[in-house]
Amino acid sequence: MEGKTLYRKIVDSHTVLRVDEQHVALYADLHIMNEYTSPQAFAGLAEKKLPVRCPEKQMGIVDHVIPTHPVARDARTIMIDAAAQQAANFTRNCRKHGIHLFDVQDREQGIEHVVAPEIGLIRPGMVVLCGDSHTTTYGALGALGFGIGTSEVEHVLATQTLIYRVAKDMRIRVDGKLAAGVSAKDLVLYIIARIGAQGARGYAVEYGGSAIEALSAEARMTLCNMTVEAGARGALIAPDETSVRYVAERIRDMPGEAIAAASEQWRALKSDADAVFDIEHRFDATDVAPYVTWGTSPDQAIPVGGRIPALPGAPVEQANVAKALNYMGLDAGAAIDGLAVDHVFIGSCTNARIEDLREVAAVVRGRKVAAGVRAMVVPGSGRVREQAEREGLAAALIAAGFEWRQPGCSMCLAMNDDVLKPGQRCASTTNRNFEGRQGRGARTHLMSPAMAAAAALAGRIVDVRKEYRHEQA
Numbered sequence: 001m002e003g004k005t006l007y008r009k010i011v012d013s014h015t016v017l018r019v020d021e022q023h024v025a026l027y028a029d030l031h032i033m034n035e036y037t038s039p040q041a042f043a044g045l046a047e048k049k050l051p052v053r054c055p056e057k058q059m060g061i062v063d064h065v066i067p068t069h070p071v072a073r074d075a076r077t078i079m080i081d082a083a084a085q086q087a088a089n090f091t092r093n094c095r096k097h098g099i100h101l102f103d104v105q106d107r108e109q110g111i112e113h114v115v116a117p118e119i120g121l122i123r124p125g126m127v128v129l130c131g132d133s134h135t136t137t138y139g140a141l142g143a144l145g146f147g148i149g150t151s152e153v154e155h156v157l158a159t160q161t162l163i164y165r166v167a168k169d170m171r172i173r174v175d176g177k178l179a180a181g182v183s184a185k186d187l188v189l190y191i192i193a194r195i196g197a198q199g200a201r202g203y204a205v206e207y208g209g210s211a212i213e214a215l216s217a218e219a220r221m222t223l224c225n226m227t228v229e230a231g232a233r234g235a236l237i238a239p240d241e242t243s244v245r246y247v248a249e250r251i252r253d254m255p256g257e258a259i260a261a262a263s264e265q266w267r268a269l270k271s272d273a274d275a276v277f278d279i280e281h282r283f284d285a286t287d288v289a290p291y292v293t294w295g296t297s298p299d300q301a302i303p304v305g306g307r308i309p310a311l312p313g314a315p316v317e318q319a320n321v322a323k324a325l326n327y328m329g330l331d332a333g334a335a336i337d338g339l340a341v342d343h344v345f346i347g348s349c350t351n352a353r354i355e356d357l358r359e360v361a362a363v364v365r366g367r368k369v370a371a372g373v374r375a376m377v378v379p380g381s382g383r384v385r386e387q388a389e390r391e392g393l394a395a396a397l398i399a400a401g402f403e404w405r406q407p408g409c410s411m412c413l414a415m416n417d418d419v420l421k422p423g424q425r426c427a428s429t430t431n432r433n434f435e436g437r438q439g440r441g442a443r444t445h446l447m448s449p450a451m452a453a454a455a456a457l458a459g460r461i462v463d464v465r466k467e468y469r470h471e472q473a
């Protein structure tokens with residue numbers, strides 16, 4: 001029998017029932033919920049008079065709709081009626097079912113995918129589900145995470161399992177060394193640009209290679225988080241010293257000896273040497289430059305020194321690209337370097353962890369945000385915010401002219417009151433540049449934290465490596 005991939009090992013060890021050729025009932029070690037995708041699921045349970053099967057294996061967190069204004073935490077009143085209702089409803093549901101909730105006022109509240117790993121809930125080999133596509137983040141720690149739909153949220157609440165169609169296996173190997181000033185965000189934008197926004201559709205991706213091994217745990221989260229933008233159904237990096245240490249340092253509910261014993265098992269979790277992948281891609285890290293998106297899909301990205309591609313020949317493709325360019329107010333063949341921005345947003349579950357904020361602070365320290373540019377930093381969690389304050393990063397950011405906000409999703413998807421105006425152009429560390437994502441008619445350029453910091457200072461998109469030399473964090 002041929003060897004197994006890490007993905008198959010995790011799926012097999014969580015399969016409680018084989019439904020048919022393609023489907024299994026998959027057990028979830030942890031299920032995370034937000035206020036936005038859980039209401040119908042709770043309503044469904046209530047209607048069917050079903051209890052939550054394993055309340056202790058659920059976690060709730062308010063992140064999508066909450067305001068992030070720079071006020072005291074207990075002053076975070078939600079002013080948008082529908083959002084306030086959503087949050088209140090969520091609190092009620094979690095209380096009713098005995099589910100641990102990180103509420104608006106909680107010191108550790110933040111974006112679900114930032115909070116869960118940082119408080120030690122995500123461990124190698126786990127299956128983690130959440131009604132949110134960026135649950136793929138947890139692959140950074142060797143856990144299989146992926147997003148589920150609202151009706152599936154109800155099923156997981158009732159049974160702690162999911163009817164799951166098993167994915168195919170893809171391996172992406174990246175060898176070589178990322179250059180100074182080039183980060184995991186640039187790498188993932190590069191990979192998505194190369195394989196396309198549907199390039200990993202139907203696949204669970206396992207990353208490997210020397211460039212991946214060299215990434216910090218947080219940088220791996222950036223990579224796995226955004227892999228879903230290539231359509232992937234999961235992203236995994238085999239646990240190693242980096243990820244095992246990250247996890248072991250954060251676990252709160254296991255004694256030291258148990259963590260040591262578990263760590264041994266975690267280190268052994270990997271694809272067999274003779275495991276067969278359905279498809280394999282190889283990339284060279286030295287080919288990666290700071291990447292910036294020019295269009296309305298995350299794969300429409302180019303190196304900062306590059307030019308927006310010429311219009312494609314095929315009519316359908318041509319119409320799509322023309323539409324994206326029209327929305328973005330850009331021309332085929334134009335340069336992206338030098339493009340003026342109105343707004344800079346540093347945040348989201350892709351890039352609002354402490355290492356990201358260190359990168360930003362290293363670029364902006366002692367400098368000023370360009371006149372006319374509004375720049376904000378929304379830390380990923382209460383803990384990130386506190387740590388950034390302790391390390392003096394917040395002070396440097398504020399001195400440079402950034403708004404220093406409370407944690408949440410904020411302008412990543414503009415579901416709270418952080419919304420851009422039509423036509424405004426934003427340099428953003430987020431993960432989606434879809435039409436209207438940051439406000440109706442708003443134009444989003446995805447990039448790394450260092451690049452967004454440089455854009456804030458210059459008032460235009462620039463190559464951070466040329467314009468603002470900084471100490472690598």
Ligand SMILES: CC(C)[C@H](C(=O)O)[C@@H](O)C(=O)O
Nearest residue numbers: 036037131132133134147413
């Ligand atoms: C709101 C939620 C369903 C959505 C997701 O699944 O990713 C959001 O977090 C996003 O980033 O678009």
Ligand code: SF4
Nearest residue numbers: 134348349409412413
């Ligand atoms: S930060 Fe953005 S991508 Fe992440 S969960 Fe929130 S809205 Fe989705």
